[in-house]
Amino acid sequence: MPEPSHTLKRRGRLLRVGAALVVLLAVAGYLVVQYVTGGHGPGCKVVSGKNDGEAYEFTPEQAVNAATIAVVGTDRGMPERAVTIALATSLQESGLRNIQHGDRDSLGLFQQRPSQGWGKPQQILDPTYAAGVFYEHLAKVPDYQKLPLTVAAQRVQRSGFPEAYAKHEPDAALLAAALTGHAPATLTCQGRPDTTTVRAAGPEAVRAALVRDFGRDVLQPAGAEVSRKKHASTPSPTPTPTAEPASGTRTVTVPVAAGKSPAKGRTAGQRGWQVAHWAVANATALHIERVSFGGREWTAGNTDSRWRAAGSQETGGVAKAAVRIVTGQ
Incomplete structure (x- = not known):
């Protein structure tokens, strides 16, 4: 029986190397996901209260931060639209994660910059403070509820990529409806x-x-009301x-x-x-x-x-x- 040709041997080696690379890439991808999500898979889900099949899956870490953003908004008497804008902004800026890094000195859920007057680093890294100061600025935008979401968010954030917020609006709207209590059991x-x-x-x-x-x-x-924080x-x-x-x-x-x-x-x-x-x-x-x-x-x-x-x-x-x-x- 003739021995395999050098071409076939080389092809076999290439296939083995390729397979090894695929495995390595898969492992690397898994590790990246674990890092980004804090070790959790999606874990949470919100569905539309309109029974239209819309849904969004997210991680427990994102759920905690989204809930805090929503509560801060309603505590300030902000409407559901404001909560949607805030959630879409955080989804774009940080993926709803309270990250301790970013572009230049940007920090936290909204990538707010201490050097631009948003607060001290320890304040910005407090989700309650970060959400509150975001709403404080949003409330000063004239007719923000009537503006396209990306325009309202941009007037607060002054981002270099102002159109990026729009893609998060559907998911943010689902979260806002649930986390303000307007869409029960969702x-x-x-x-x-x-x-x-x-x-x-x-x-x-x-x-x-x-x-x-x-x-x-x-x-x-x-x-038995007491003064609110x-x-x-x-x-x-x-x-x-x-x-x-x-x-x-x-x-x-x-x-x-x-x-x-x-x-x-x-x-x-x-x-x-x-x-x-x-x-x-x-x-x-x-x-x-x-x-x-x-x-x-x-x-x-x-x-x-x-x-x-x-x-x-x-x-x-x-x-x-x-x-x-x-x-x-």
Whole structure:
């Protein structure tokens, strides 16, 4: 039998080298994704409340930041359109990640620059502050709600690529509708606990995070209002929860009342769904296992991206007036 020709041998070597390169590129791509997403796959999904098939998948890290941006906006009485503009801007500037680097001295969710008067680096790296100062500038743009999103965003950001914001508008609109409470039961996450970093978890951590984002009255019953924390002036302080849990309980109950919402015209239902979606968005970081509101319930580990009918214990009058958050610790 004749020996293989040199051409065939060379071709075989090239095929082996090519296959090895494909494997290396695949591994490199995986590592890049792990770096960019913080080790998490998409994990979260938001769907349209209009049943038109529109959906957007994103990571738990992005979910936490998006929820904070939305809460800061509604706390300031900003409309859903403003939240959409803010979310689209952050998607373009940082991928909704609180990054500590960027072009020149740009930092954080919105790539704001200390040298341009946006604040000190430690302030800009506080998502609450960064979102607040973005809305502060947006509110000064005349008729921003009537402008194309890319124009409104550009008048705040002064980006070198002003048209880039437009491509994020559909995804930002879905997120804004869910995270302001206007589209009930549309945001879900797998809710697998984050084991890559050590974070506080359990009911006390949930209470502290609620106070940090919503203000100190979030855990107060109706009629027991306290002064609200204002956003954007200083970095968020470490909050002290305003309500103590019952001994041994893993459940955090958040009262919902239209009067407690800072934005005029918002209903108790919108307020409740904002809190409920906030809890789901923070499920990975805070080890939240179950969230219920308005007769619907989300459970961690449920991968079909749906809110289900709540059990009988969640369908009474208390459940309709409160969001119930059950933690894993």
